[in-house]
Amino acid sequence: QARVRELKLFNVETLAVMDAKHLAFPDNFFDAVVAQYVITAVPDPEATLDDFIRVLKPGGELILVNHIGAESGPRRIFELAFAPIARRLGWRPEFPWARLANWAAKHGGVTLAERRPTPPLGHFSLIRYRKG
Known part of the structure; x- marks a missing residue:
């Protein structure tokens, strides 16, 4: 709230602090949920995703931007070497x-609508799910 005042972020209407897997919003409330760099940082990613879907209206989209581990190649080797520090x-x-x-x-x-790497080097991914 101090940053909102200090930086005069008039576009920010409200801020709320809550547990990501127990959102204080009713079911079917939002047209979209956007979670950037969240899923790999929360203790229970699946429960968090479940609650994101709960608050989405039918036809709504869950939009994730996150690092997804490389499945092979040099980036995978680097990620595994860096893992102890990152953890x-x-x-x-x-x-x-x-x-x-x-x-x-x-x-x-839920259905996968899109999954694509983002620059630089595809290190992060844009992932979109649609609620059925």
Whole structure:
């Protein structure tokens, strides 16, 4: 709130602090949920994703921007070497795509609309799910 005042961020209407896996919003409330750099930082990513979907209206989109671990190649080797340092910072550099795919299949009612790497070097991914 201090930053909002200090930087005169008049576009920020309200701020709320809450647990990402227990959002204080009703079911089917939002047209879109955008979570940037969240999924690999929360203690329970699947429960967090479940609550994101809960607050989405049918037809709404969950938009994630996150680091997804490389499945092979030099980037995977680097990520595995960097993992001990990253974990101390609260990151999961090896977070696999399969974890998101398994969550979506188990959850049901969500479909993958898009998955694409973003610059630089595809280190981060834009992932869009649609609530059925």
